[in-house]
Amino acid sequence: MENLARDRATALFGAEHANVQPHAGANANLAVYQALLEPGDTILAMRLDHGGHLTHGSPASITSKIWRFVSYGVSAASSDPDKPGEIIDFDQVSDVARRERPKLIVAGSTAYSRIIDPLPFREIADSVDALFMFDAAHPPGLIAGKAHPSPVGVADVVTFTTHKTLRGPRGGLVLCRAAHAKALDSAVFPGAQGGPLMHVIAAKAVCFSECMKPEFKAYSEQIIRNSRALAAAMSSRGYRVVSGGTDNHLxxxxxxxxxxxxxxxKAQETLDLANITCNKNTVPFETRSPFQASGIRLGTPAVTTRGFREADMEQVADMIDTVLRSIGTPGEAAAVAAVKERATALTSRFPLPYRV
Ligand SMILES: Cc1ncc(COP(=O)(O)O)c(C=O)c1O
Structure with missing residues (x-):
């Protein structure tokens, strides 16, 4: 079963080697750091408050206790539509890389709505003799569906999660060049975790086979169309969409x-009461603590699986806006109840394609 999952993963992404055992994306990242680095080595990754992940050096993560992290961020916000702001600042990546001489450069993010081009990262990594890891936890389904450029073959190592846009079981995956295969496999087991979760690996094999079907390509393209429609509908209601829009699923x-x-x-908690799920997130150059935050992160893979299209995203934005504007007003409870009814009616029109 594991060989089947591995063979399908390498065929799907055109990789030299796959390890399908990581229990999650965090374990996959930890294994890569262990395989490629010594404790104390420097890693250059995205700032957490600009969209980086906890495993990119958060003080709360074990990663920051073992390795030394330095960071890059996004450019300042811009109101010029021809020069969008809040996108990865490659001058900064290059400057910090030159100054800090990291052993590993990490691309990838947890709350970034634009395509991350792996090529400039590769060039910068080569210019300072660093290895390059692409943490593609979020866009692997968009990569599999050919809606986003693939970092496989450009980066030395690519880590994925299997439960986000890939629409598989909760888990992780690492693809790498053959030269790193042995070190990576032992860094996953016994380095970072115990025995494999075979039931999850079986589900990963099924997931990779689903991703090879033409329907999956259509699904990944629709995810992006829905995301753009939702961004436009939120903007037209006066919300500032970070970086001015989206190229991906969020x-x-x-x-x-x-x-x-x-x-x-408060927004997340109140939307939850109306059956609308999102999560609070810091925005670049955040002015609040990450526990309160000023942004909500909205994603479209799940509603796209149900069959929502662009016109439905307009409805979703309207429901979100109605709830948010009601918060703290005398009409809050009634607005939440009315939107919950609308959300239930909308999702009933699009029953889940699988029986649970
Ligand atoms: C960029 C990035 N890397 C790694 C992870 C970790 O994935 P997991 O929750 O499966 O450990 C996430 C999860 O959101 C992520 O966004």
Missing amino acids: LLADLRGNLPELTAK
Whole structure:
């Protein structure tokens, strides 16, 4: 079963080697750091408050206790539509790389709505003799569906999660060049975890086979169309969408312009009551603590699986806006109840394609 999953993963992404055992994306990242680095080595990764992941050196993560992290971020916000802001600042990546001489450069993010081009990262890594890891936890389904450029073959190692846009079981995956295969396999087991979860590996094999079907390509393209439609619908209601839009499955809406007093924590909790799931997220150059935050992160893979199309995303934006504007007003409870009814009616029109 493991060989089947591995063979399908390498065929799907055109990789030299796959390890399908990581229990999650965090374990995959930890294994790569162990395989390629010595404790104390320097890693250059994205700032957490600009969209990087906890395993990119958060003080709360074991990664920051073993390795030394330095970071790059996004450019300042811009109101010029021809020169969008809040995109990865490659001058900064290059400057920090030259100054800090990291042994590993990490691309990839947890809340970034634009395509991450692996090529400039490769060039910068080569210019300072660093290895290059692409943490593609979020876009692997878009890569498999050919809606995004593939970092496989460009980066030395690529890590994935299998439960986000890949639409498989909760888990992780690492692809690498053959030269790193042995070190990587022992860094996963026994380095970072115990025995394999074979039931999850079986589900990964099924997931990779689904990703090879033409329907999956159509699905990944629709995810992006829905995401763009939702971004446009949120913008037209006055919400600032970070970086001005989206090229992937998610968008980050900054609540401060429309609702300066509303924290993202409160927004997330209230939307939950109306059956709308999102999560609070810091925005670049955040002014609140990450526990309160100013942005909500909205994603479209799940509703796209149900069959939502662009016109439905307009409805979703309207429901979100109605709930958020009601918070703290006398009409809050009634607005939440009415939107919950609308959300239930909308999802009933699109029953889940699989029986649970
Ligand atoms: C960029 C990135 N890397 C790694 C992970 C970790 O994945 P997991 O939750 O499966 O450990 C995530 C999860 O959101 C992520 O966004």
